[in-house]
């Protein structure tokens with residue numbers, strides 16, 4: 026059996042007695058494009074936060090590329106090849122767009138502990154950041170501060186910061202939320218262009234986008250997995266209908 | 273728009289002024305005050321590292337000043353160490369203390385961090401006050417002779433002033449480098465978005481701790497110079513008011529800037545020495561000045577003065593939006 030990019034067993038997370046994630050077990054093979062569907066409050070973001078290591082699970086185990094990371098901190102998991110974006114945009118607003126990507130790159134390099142050498146002179150770093158911006162179509166905004174950019178551009182910068190780290194496992198939390206139709210297409214094209222060997226788990230509401238993107242779909246509700254399977258299976262399953270009409 | 277040329281030329285003018293100061297001001301009294309300012313500025317710069325770039329407000333920074341001062345005097349006058357070994361041990365041990373204090377204080381953040389640094393500082397003050405057999409208690413420790421490094425006579429106020437100025441210069445250089453270094457940039461990131469920094473692979477705790485220790489080291493350097501200057505140390509060096517004064521210097525001058533803490537140190541030391549000769553309630557005056565600064569230049573004197581200068585320059589054709597964004601950008605530099 027090949028190594029799974031992500032393997033989650035019996036995962037629980039309680040917030041003050043209420044379970045936000047309840048007994049979730051999931052296995053995502055390397056290279057798969059997985060979609061996470063479900064109504065608001067289903068526990069999707071909480072599930073991401075558990076995988077990323079924002080807080081520990083109340084119970085259960087998480088493995089990334091075969092390695093048990095349940096007790097590892099968020100930064101250690103990132104060094105194993107995991108990257109994520111946030112549903113609520115989390116950038117460095119006063120810094121330039123390019124600088125944001127550089128911060129992302131430095132996170133994986135030893136120079137983050139260097140108190141002396143000038144980061145601005147490490148041209149290789151800035152070139153690499155610029156190349157990432159070209160990839161997401163933001164190179165023309167490189168020297169603007171994030172505050173001066175539009176919402177859609179920030180969403181793309183979120184993705185750029187994750188891609189800059191060349192992750193093997195990428196978690197995208199509603200990367201299309203709040204975008205115009207044109208912007209959605211741009212981002213979708215960008216996501217299609219990510220190399221196939223990158224495992225992607227994406228949370229998304231829009232069924233059409235979702236269906237075009239995903240190999241396998243998992244539907245969550247009340248913190249639990251309700252349906253899981255190929256696109257056709259999930260669409261055909263009456264429980265999917267129930268989740269979406271019953272909300 | 274901010275012109276780098278004017279910043280550079282202003283810094284050069286400032287540097288020249290500092291260097292020729294002893295020729296213009298021949299009074300020993302004022303040269304000594306200048307030395308005090310330089311020492312206070314090193315301490316304020318080191319606290320600024322935490323407050324300005326790290327967003328960690330400490331009310332215990334006198335700990336490093338006081339401990340290094342006590343240690344260097346004790347080691348050289350009572351334990352029989354030479355000046356150089358005494359100084360090195362004092363700085364090394366104080367930095368070690370910062371490692372422990374950082375470990376303890378960084379278990380919390382925000383107000384918790386402030387309270388822990390305050391408590392640790394108070395403990396040291398209590399020890400210095402009570403453990404009289406070692407510290408001389410209320411009477412303090414004296415008897416230190418200034419060293420003669422490279423044959424320099426540090427008893428001469430002008431020579432001592434230049435001696436201190438060299439350390440201030442090195443401190444400024446290190447801070448300027450730190451600010452633009454990988455660690456300095458990481459620290460500023462943990463101030464703005466700790467959660468994101470974690471997710472980007474940064475060990476936020478470790479970055480804050482390393483910065484804390486670095487700040488403690490420079491606090492120790494200030495403490496050593498403080499001991500040489502006063503040739504005496506008392507529990508006052510460890511007192512909460514010393515920590516608070518240092519924080520005041522940083523905030524009044526402008527947090528997160530290089531010049532701010534220096535200007536703040538000058539303001540507080542001058543008020544303390546010069547004004548207190550004429551006005552007995554100088555602390556009230558200091559309070560009033562502080563309130564005025566907070567009301568009219570909440571970002572501190574240095575960034576505030578820059579803003580006013582820029583507004584004067586641009587006044588005929590004011591572009592409000594551009595102005596606001598450039599202020600904010602300045603603050604991040």
Ligand SMILES: Nc1ncnc2c1ncn2[C@@H]1O[C@H](COP(=O)(O)OP(=O)(O)O)[C@@H](O)[C@H]1O
Pocket residue numbers: 040044045063064065066067068069070071072
């Ligand atoms: N930090 C938190 N503290 C308390 N409750 C939380 C927290 N995070 C999420 N929740 C709760 O957990 C449930 C799932 O939320 P979330 O994971 O954000 O859902 P989704 O992303 O699927 O919309 C919600 O009821 C939410 O209120």
Ligand SMILES: [Mg+2]
Pocket residue numbers: 069070071112
């Ligand atoms: Mg969510």
